[in-house]
Amino acid sequence: MYKLCRPRRAFLLSSCIWAFIIFIVVRFVSFLPLRQPDSPPPLFHRLSPPAGNFSTGFSGPLVRIVHQSWASRKLPEQFAEWSRSFSACFPDFRRRLWTDKDNRQLIARHYPWFLRRYDSLAPGVQRADVSRLFYMYHYGGLYCDLDCECLRDFRHLLANASLVFGAMQGLMIRSPRDPAYVAEGQIENSFMYSRPRHPFFWDLIVYLNATTGEMPIMSSGPYLIMSGIHAARQLGIAPSGIRVDGRDFLTVYPPAYFNPYSWMLLNSRHCRLYGRFENRAQLRQCRDSFQDSYVMQYHTQVWAKGSYLISGP
Numbered sequence: 001m002y003k004l005c006r007p008r009r010a011f012l013l014s015s016c017i018w019a020f021i022i023f024i025v026v027r028f029v030s031f032l033p034l035r036q037p038d039s040p041p042p043l044f045h046r047l048s049p050p051a052g053n054f055s056t057g058f059s060g061p062l063v064r065i066v067h068q069s070w071a072s073r074k075l076p077e078q079f080a081e082w083s084r085s086f087s088a089c090f091p092d093f094r095r096r097l098w099t100d101k102d103n104r105q106l107i108a109r110h111y112p113w114f115l116r117r118y119d120s121l122a123p124g125v126q127r128a129d130v131s132r133l134f135y136m137y138h139y140g141g142l143y144c145d146l147d148c149e150c151l152r153d154f155r156h157l158l159a160n161a162s163l164v165f166g167a168m169q170g171l172m173i174r175s176p177r178d179p180a181y182v183a184e185g186q187i188e189n190s191f192m193y194s195r196p197r198h199p200f201f202w203d204l205i206v207y208l209n210a211t212t213g214e215m216p217i218m219s220s221g222p223y224l225i226m227s228g229i230h231a232a233r234q235l236g237i238a239p240s241g242i243r244v245d246g247r248d249f250l251t252v253y254p255p256a257y258f259n260p261y262s263w264m265l266l267n268s269r270h271c272r273l274y275g276r277f278e279n280r281a282q283l284r285q286c287r288d289s290f291q292d293s294y295v296m297q298y299h300t301q302v303w304a305k306g307s308y309l310i311s312g313p
């Protein structure tokens, strides 16, 4: 038998671990429908096409703000650099960095009825997941995780949309009957754009507010967003059964635009999960392997103990 050399062994080991995690997540998620065990109202129970079209009261073509979030104001240098890339793409947009403290304050000040629920969520990733629903609802604008790099201006993709997501290749949820099934692939909550006071986010917030007890850690992130998209489509609200400021209710763009590197498919041999680039040249190669993209997401997954540090020059 050949002895596997080290990098190869590490690769195999990490593939196995990944396959195992995906397996567990799929099992977990598909056996824990969001309505269990406390039966909150189904998503969008108040919206139906006869309810008509929504006006958010925001009349501009574009919401010019980029929200990002980190535990404190002190960003790791690589994240600070990627964050600045949004100012290069959109010089007229404001960038807003939300800390854990700011998140709680936003809810305490404007949505005090949600505070108890908020405090009952797991600190870290779950509160961060839920807080971004509030940035979107309250202010609107663009949200992107800190491991996103903006490659070029894409305001033309936002101007006539009211709510935007980007798909990523890979189907974690395979059954069209699953309440979170979305045919385009995985929809992450790491990239979104919305006009303020969009009914999509209001409904997710009210939905979460009506749940009690511990929430499975997986249910507040992509799974929740995908459940919302699935429900909106099932009910005929989306893409355009209900219009928001005269625009389609929601728009899902293809993976090539905003999330070209799939952490499920590992579809570029130049990219590394968890930010494990050895130097900047590798990072550039990864980015350059997706020429058509507007935003590159590197999937550093710091929340799952990934790394965001590039060790070499």
Ligand SMILES: *[C@@H]1O[C@H](CO)[C@@H](O)[C@H](O)[C@H]1NC(C)=O
Binding pocket: 049, 050, 051, 052, 053, 242, 243, 246
């Ligand atoms: C909603 O807007 C669309 C197009 O803007 C229009 O065709 C439709 O009749 C409107 N629906 C209601 C109930 O006003």
Ligand SMILES: *[C@@H]1O[C@H](CO)[C@@H](O)[C@H](O)[C@H]1NC(C)=O
Binding pocket: 155, 156, 157, 159, 160
């Ligand atoms: C938005 O829609 C309007 C009306 O359909 C159209 O004239 C305009 O070119 C569109 N803008 C963009 C950026 O696609």
Ligand SMILES: *[C@@H]1O[C@H](CO)[C@@H](O)[C@H](O)[C@H]1NC(C)=O
Binding pocket: 113, 114, 206, 209, 210
């Ligand atoms: C949120 O939940 C609380 C407690 O159940 C309830 O009193 C409140 O009306 C809810 N708020 C909304 C907007 O649904």
